[in-house]
Amino acid sequence: MQDNNIRRIAIVGGGTSGWMTAAALAKLIKPGYCQIRLIESEEIGTVGVGEATIPQIQLFNKLLDLDENEFVRKTQGTFKLGIQFVNWGRKGDRYIHAFGDLGKDMESIQFYHYWLKMAQEGNAQELGSYTISGAASEQGKFMRPFDAGNSPLSNIAYAFHFDAGLYARFLREYSEQRGVIRSEGKVVDVILNSDTGSIKSLQLESGENYEADFYIDCSGFRGLLIEQALKTGYEDWSHWLPCNRAWAVPCESAGDPLPYTRSTAHAAGWQWRIPLQHRIGNGHVFSNNFMSEDEARSVLLNNLDGKPLAEPRLLKFLTGKRKKFWNKNCLAIGLASGFMEPLESTSIHLVQSAIARFMSFFPNRNFDQEDIDEFNRQADFEFEKIRDFLILHYHATERNDSDFWNYCRTMDVPESLTQKIEQFKKNGRIYRNNNEMFNDLSWFEVMHGQGIRPRSYHPLVDRMTTEEISQRLASVKRVIDKSVDYMPTHAQYIAENCKAEK
Numbered sequence: 260m261q262d263n264n265i266r267r268i269a270i271v272g273g274g275t276s277g278w279m280t281a282a283a284l285a286k287l288i289k290p291g292y293c294q295i296r297l298i299e300s301e302e303i304g305t306v307g308v309g310e311a312t313i314p315q316i317q318l319f320n321k322l323l324d325l326d327e328n329e330f331v332r333k334t335q336g337t338f339k340l341g342i343q344f345v346n347w348g349r350k351g352d353r354y355i356h357a358f359g360d361l362g363k364d365m366e367s368i369q370f371y372h373y374w375l376k377m378a379q380e381g382n383a384q385e386l387g388s389y390t391i392s393g394a395a396s397e398q399g400k401f402m403r404p405f406d407a408g409n410s411p412l413s414n415i416a417y418a419f420h421f422d423a424g425l426y427a428r429f430l431r432e433y434s435e436q437r438g439v440i441r442s443e444g445k446v447v448d449v450i451l452n453s454d455t456g457s458i459k460s461l462q463l464e465s466g467e468n469y470e471a472d473f474y475i476d477c478s479g480f481r482g483l484l485i486e487q488a489l490k491t492g493y494e495d496w497s498h499w500l501p502c503n504r505a506w507a508v509p510c511e512s513a514g515d516p517l518p519y520t521r522s523t524a525h526a527a528g529w530q531w532r533i534p535l536q537h538r539i540g541n542g543h544v545f546s547n548n549f550m551s552e553d554e555a556r557s558v559l560l561n562n563l564d565g566k567p568l569a570e571p572r573l574l575k576f577l578t579g580k581r582k583k584f585w586n587k588n589c590l591a592i593g594l595a596s597g598f599m600e601p602l603e604s605t606s607i608h609l610v611q612s613a614i615a616r617f618m619s620f621f622p623n624r625n626f627d628q629e630d631i632d633e634f635n636r637q638a639d640f641e642f643e644k645i646r647d648f649l650i651l652h653y654h655a656t657e658r659n660d661s662d663f664w665n666y667c668r669t670m671d672v673p674e675s676l677t678q679k680i681e682q683f684k685k686n687g688r689i690y691r692n693n694n695e696m697f698n699d700l701s702w703f704e705v706m707h708g709q710g711i712r713p714r715s716y717h718p719l720v721d722r723m724t725t726e727e728i729s730q731r732l733a734s735v736k737r738v739i740d741k742s743v744d745y746m747p748t749h750a751q752y753i754a755e756n757c758k759a760e761k
Contacts, residue, residue, distance in 0.1 A: 263623045263624050263625065264623055264624070265293055265473050265621070265623060265624065266293055267293065267294045267296070267471040267472050268284065268288075268294070268295050268296070268471055269296050269297075269471035269473070269474050269475070270295070270296070270297040270477055271299075271446055271475070271477060271478050272297075272298075272478040272479060272483070272593075273297060273427060273431070273441075274427050274477065274593070275426060275427050275593065275606075276477040276595075276610045277477035277592075278297070278426075278427045278430035278434060279319070279607070279610050279611065279614065280477060280592055280614055281295060281297045281434040281439045282323055282430045282433050283323070283614045283618075284614075285433075285438060285439050286322060286323055286437065287322075289437075289438070290439060294440065295434075295438070295439045295440065296439070296440040296442060296469070296471070297434070297441050297442070298442045298446060298461070298463070298469070299442075299443070299444075300444060300445045310421055310422075310533070310604075310606070310607060311339060311342075311419075311420050311520040311531070311604040312418040312419050312421075312604055312607050312608070313358070313418050313608050314358050314416045314417060315608050316419060316607060318611070327757075328756050328757040329757075330429065331759075332757045332758065332760070333429045333759070334419075334421035334422050334429055335421065335422045335425060335535045335536040335538075336419050336420060336421035336422075336535065336536065336757070337419070337420045337516045337535055337536060337749070338417050338418075338419060338518050338749060338752070338753075339418040339419055339420050339520060340357060340358055340392040340396045340401065340416075340417055340518045340519050341355050341358050341392050341520075342355065342519060342604065343355045343356075343396070343520070344522050344705075344709075345522065345524065346525075346658075347522075347529075347652060347658075347709055348655070348657060348710035349710065350658065350660065352708075352710070354386070354704070354707070354708030355387050355397075355704070355708075356704045356705055356708065357387060358417060358418065359390060359391065359416030360390065360416075360700070361386070361390045361700045361703070362390070362732070363731075368719055369699065370735075372687055372717040372720050373716075373720055373723075373728050373731065374386065374389065375716040375720075376716050376720050376725075377725075377728055377729060377732060379716075380725070382725075383732060384736060386708075388736050389739065390739070391411040391412075391739050392415065392417070394739050394740065395415075395518065396519045399515060399517060399750075400518070400743055400746040400748055401417070401748070401749040410738070410742055411738060411739055411742045412742050412745065412746075420520065420535055421535065422535055442463075446462070446463060446464075446483060447462055447463065448462035449461060449462070449483070449488035450462060451488065451489075457587035457589070457626075458474045458488060458489070458587065458588055458589055461474075472588065472624055473590070474589045475590050475591075476589055476592070477593050478595050480576060480594050480598070482581070482595045483595075484589050484595075485581055485584075485586060485590075485591035485595055485596070486581070489586050489587065489589055491583050491586045492581065493577070493579055493580070493582065494579045494580050494581070494582055495578075495579045496579040496580075497577055498670070499646070499650045499670065499673070500578040500600065500650060501548065501549075501653075501663070501666065501667070502529075502544045502578070502600055503546055503547060503548075503575065503577060504544070504545055504546070504573065504575055504576070505542050505544045505545070505576070506542060506543045506545075506555055506556050506559045506571045506572070506573055506574075507541070507571065507572050507574060508542070508559060508563070508567050508568075508570070509540055510538065510539050510564060511564075511566045511568060512534070512536075512539055512565060513564035515748065516534035516749060516753070517534050520604060524658070525543065525545070525558055526549075526550065526558075526664075527555070527661060527663040528546060528550070528663070529544055529602070530543045530559060530562055531544070531601065532564070536753065536758070537759065537761075539563075539564060539565060541563055543558055543559035543562075544600050544601075545558075549661065549662055549663040550663070552573060556571055559571060576594075576598045576600075577598065578598055578600060579597055579598065580596065580598075581596055583635050584596050584634065584635055584638045584639075585617075585634050585635055585638075588626055592610055592614065592617075593609075596609070596638075599642070599645060599649060600649065602649050603645070603648060605696070608696070609641070613638065616637060617634070620633065640693065640695075641695075643675070644695035646673075647672075647673055647675055647676040648696070648702070650673070650676055651702075651705055651709070653667040654667055654668065654676070655705075655709035655710065656710070657710055680711065683702075683703075683711060683713055684712075684713055685713065686714065686715045686718070687703075687716045688717070689702045
């Protein structure tokens with residue numbers, strides 16, 4: 260019987276997406292079954308900056324059987340409990356999109372409906388007071404969850420900040436130890452099959468012609484395989500997400516690292532702050548249609564917590580996605596597949612989910628179109644739902660202090676987002692569509708944080724008296740306060756468990 264299985268996979272491009280892909284394939288496929296080769300050029304380099312993640316990355320680490328303390332040490336990492344947003348709804352506003360549970364649901368109704376009723380009556384504390392991640396963030400506390408019974412300490416949701424370059428190096432070591440072949444070199448030409456239009460081989464600058472069964476494009480914004488060779492096409496979302504530039508620069512640390520990412524809105528975009536053990540990663544995401552590159556650079560440098568450690572680097576991008584993520588015998592992962600700014604730290608998650616989806620639809624050499632179409636349908640859905648969540652941050656604002664914010668506040672948005680906002684405005688209801696990336700708690704925290712106030716709340720909340728609800732909320736807050744008091748500081752926890760070597 261003829262062997263129709265995939266026996267050679269070529270990954271073009273390294274960086275975070277390339278080495279995440281190589282590591283996962285090495286673990287799941289095993290190079291003895293299928294040769295995995297990653298081709299990258301040190302000359303080209305990667306976008307790599309300080310990276311922030313969301314809690315799903317723990318699943319990826321567990322898949323690879325990583326020692327979490329070693330991973331944090333080797334990437335100069337810190338822990339993350341959420342994202343603080345400053346100046347988004349109005350200048351001077353701040354709120355936290357915290358990971359994990361919010362309060363405790365009561366009588367089969369989400370906690371936030373009870374909170375809404377009490378907040379409307381002026382009898383509730385700030386929303387972040389009712390989530391352990393939010394309360395711990397405010398006090399600079401952190402610890403991993405442990406078996407503490409019914410305590411919130413049993414269920415602390417967290418992610419990481421780390422140095423993207425060190426993360427790629429860490430995963431490269433992991434991959435090569437498990438048989439991945441790494442080749443230094445540039446791909447100078449992509450040869451297509453004249454009959455099928457699929458990729459036949461890669462011509463390297465060295466003169467080598469390498470032929471694989473399947474190709475994974477991790478070449479970044481260039482899309483060397485998926486776009487330059489296969490002409491797949493790109494769906495432009497910049498009319499909804501108008502930022503198209505980012506200056507990035509590291510700076511010296513300023514005190515103990517905070518256990519959260521910070522996003523501060525400026526006149527034509529926003530600034531990220533990602534605390535690592537050895538430095539702070541910073542960037543100013545902006546639209547050059549509303550602010551010049553020089554002015555944006557100045558805004559960034561004038562809002563650092565410490566001395567810059569390098570010259571700022573300019574990144575250019577177009578928000579959107581490929582019209583097909585998987586085209587013929589090529590799959591785009593990472594920036595080659597599309598770009599959505601790192602406002603909610605989804606970049607690495609999209610790499611992770613693409614890898615998981617690819618394993619679910621892992622092909623043979625027939626490359627059945629039904630499987631490819633379903634892969635692309637699922638990836639489209641994921642991108643579009645994250646897109647809507649990002650648009651929400653820009654559109655739900657009262658800011659009118661610049662042309663940029665006037666545009667964002669008044670622009671037309673996708674009907675799917677309008678429906679979600681309007682439904683929330685009525686009775687505070689939020690429904691998660693087909694297991695979309697962000698759940699109802701995330702949508703609630705951001706919509707409320709950005710100033711959207713519903714007219715009412717779930718009517719069954721009124722089954723309980725105001726006094727009963729008030730006592731329940733006070734009890735939740737007491738338990739969270741006690742739990743946070745028990746936690747060490749973020750800096751102490753790192754020092755005792757995963758301090759990086761200097």
